[in-house]
Amino acid sequence: MSPAVQIDDLSFAHPGSDLPALERISLLVPTGESVALLGPSGAGKTTLLALLDGRLRGWQGRTSVLGASLDPDRPPLRARRPDTGFVFQEFALVERSTVLRNVLNGRLGRMSPLRALMGSSTSHDLETALAALADCGIADLAERRVDSLSGGQRQRVAIARCLAQEPRLILADEPVSSLDPARAAEVLTLLTGAARARGATALFSSHQPDLARRFAQRIVGISGGRIVFDVPTFDLSEEATANLYRDTARMPGVGLRAVS
Amino acid sequence: MRFRGIGGFAASTLVAGAILWSFMTTDVEFSRLLSAGPRIAEFLGRMFPPDPTVMREIMKGGAETLRIAILGSLGAVVLSAPLGILASETMVSPPLYRTVRTLLAFIRAIPLILVAMLMVGAVGLGPLPGIIAVAFHATGMLAKFYAEAIDGVSRAPIAALESAGAGPLARLRHAIWPQMAPVIARDTIFRFELNLRESLILGIVGAGGIGFYIQTYVRSFQYDKAASVTLAVIIMVVAIEAINVALRRRFA
Ligand SMILES: Nc1ncnc2c1ncn2[C@@H]1O[C@H](COP(=O)(O)OP(=O)(O)OP(=O)(O)O)[C@@H](O)[C@H]1O
Ligand SMILES: [Mg+2]
Numbered sequence A: 001m002s003p004a005v006q007i008d009d010l011s012f013a014h015p016g017s018d019l020p021a022l023e024r025i026s027l028l029v030p031t032g033e034s035v036a037l038l039g040p041s042g043a044g045k046t047t048l049l050a051l052l053d054g055r056l057r058g059w060q061g062r063t064s065v066l067g068a069s070l071d072p073d074r075p076p077l078r079a080r081r082p083d084t085g086f087v088f089q090e091f092a093l094v095e096r097s098t099v100l101r102n103v104l105n106g107r108l109g110r111m112s113p114l115r116a117l118m119g120s121s122t123s124h125d126l127e128t129a130l131a132a133l134a135d136c137g138i139a140d141l142a143e144r145r146v147d148s149l150s151g152g153q154r155q156r157v158a159i160a161r162c163l164a165q166e167p168r169l170i171l172a173d174e175p176v177s178s179l180d181p182a183r184a185a186e187v188l189t190l191l192t193g194a195a196r197a198r199g200a201t202a203l204f205s206s207h208q209p210d211l212a213r214r215f216a217q218r219i220v221g222i223s224g225g226r227i228v229f230d231v232p233t234f235d236l237s238e239e240a241t242a243n244l245y246r247d248t249a250r251m252p253g254v255g256l257r258a259v260s
Numbered sequence B: 001m002r003f004r005g006i007g008g009f010a011a012s013t014l015v016a017g018a019i020l021w022s023f024m025t026t027d028v029e030f031s032r033l034l035s036a037g038p039r040i041a042e043f044l045g046r047m048f049p050p051d052p053t054v055m056r057e058i059m060k061g062g063a064e065t066l067r068i069a070i071l072g073s074l075g076a077v078v079l080s081a082p083l084g085i086l087a088s089e090t091m092v093s094p095p096l097y098r099t100v101r102t103l104l105a106f107i108r109a110i111p112l113i114l115v116a117m118l119m120v121g122a123v124g125l126g127p128l129p130g131i132i133a134v135a136f137h138a139t140g141m142l143a144k145f146y147a148e149a150i151d152g153v154s155r156a157p158i159a160a161l162e163s164a165g166a167g168p169l170a171r172l173r174h175a176i177w178p179q180m181a182p183v184i185a186r187d188t189i190f191r192f193e194l195n196l197r198e199s200l201i202l203g204i205v206g207a208g209g210i211g212f213y214i215q216t217y218v219r220s221f222q223y224d225k226a227a228s229v230t231l232a233v234i235i236m237v238v239a240i241e242a243i244n245v246a247l248r249r250r251f252a
Helices: A045-052 A078-083 A099-105 A113-118 A123-135 A151-164 A181-197 A209-215 A238-250 B005-025 B030-034 B036-047 B052-086 B094-109 B112-123 B127-151 B156-163 B168-199 B211-219 B223-250
Strands: A005-012 A022-029 A034-038 A060-065 A084-087 A169-173 A201-206 A218-223 A226-232
Touching: A005 A045, A022 A045, A022 A218, A022 A226, A034 A045, A034 A181, A034 A209, A045 A060, A045 A169, A045 A201, A078 A084, A084 A151, A084 B156, A099 A123, A099 A151, A099 B168, A113 B168, A123 A151, A151 A169, A151 A181, A169 A181, A181 A201, A181 A209, A201 A209, A218 A238, A226 A238, B030 B036, B036 B223, B052 B094, B052 B127, B052 B168, B052 B211, B052 B223, B094 B127, B112 B127, B127 B168, B156 B168, B168 B223, B211 B223
Parallel strands: A034 A201, A034 A218, A084 A169, A169 A201
Antiparallel strands: A005 A022, A005 A060, A218 A226
């Protein structure tokens, strides 16, 4: 079986920026694995995940996701997009819509175009969305508007939307940054559990090394756009993590960037 | 606000100069001003008591003004939808939206009453020139509001839906429209209120509505009847405002 993610010698600079955000990255994620991305602010975690989601143009190197290679010049085929689910760092929810509507939005790519336009979900879509809500522990919020929710509640909605999409690869950008420690562990259990239950792959970024250790089989350290380590979780030393954050504190500019 | 330095001094001199110039060149006769008090009192006296027999004219004129405002607003909405898109930064290229915005600024700069006079000349007396004038005049503001509503939409949820595989129409329906609709509704109601207020006077230039009767009665010195119509106008404006405040709260 082809790996879920295969990256060879990937480099990328954001438009209008001279400094590369990713530099000569190579990474292999076998199907079914849960991998954590650790790295300081500005390391390139969001950039790497967005690139794998097919949202960035003009990179160099070879990248394939779920057996199909990405094209640096054009977005992936729409039919492939539902297979890759994304949990956005800033949630990216429709504030004025209800929680249920937002979670159903995760199913739009799997509906017929007419149904997607009319917003008439099938009973299967509705069941999937309600199950995702229940899994995330927010079934009682279904009818609430997102703009009335707390940060932690929004984060769960963002995760529920991704799960309702039934992706084969889950890309999660700091999916538990707004949750208290107990809730964070709970949600990561859910996210990696949901991935494992359906044989899906999960790649999540985090600023919490202890959580990464608990929930990932492998940990990738990234700093200044480069991969500095890529090891099975039980091989990761305290020292390596400490160095990851210490090194960049000395790099000009990077240490000054506020945690978003 | 306090003026500072050379610029401040120049600005104060300019303002003082402008005021002096206005006094000098305008023939302000203070004697006329002094006799104005009794005249106004007499005028008000003749307006009282308002003549209630003009109820029929009030209803007829008021209904016509309402129709002008409704159809004029409808015309403005129809014109503003495409122009709003063409004036939006997120939908079209800079040369196009800048051109359209300049055009809208010109339209806004032309007073409604002037447009109405031109339209009366073009299509004759009656509510039709009023409707066209309101539609044209209101588009200058409404299209700009619509463009701002489009540009105010947050991009992140749109990108999220695209990432989930939603097509452009589904994104419009589920990510763009929910963000825009309340803003558009609020702006349209606001513009409708202005249209109704402004079209009250259209009758003065023969462009239809209740203003026709105010003008007729004042010209023929029937101040008691003019007073009734004026009272009716005030009641209409207050009522519109009350309704709008209630409506706008719904779209908060
Ligand atoms: N749209 C953009 N345009 C230009 N530069 C960008 C853009 N987005 C990110 N960058 C830059 O790319 C680098 C990597 O940013 P990225 O958001 O991937 O970091 P991150 O690891 O996700 O950080 P954080 O932990 O704060 O979320 C940073 O130097 C950032 O300033
Ligand atoms: Mg990030």
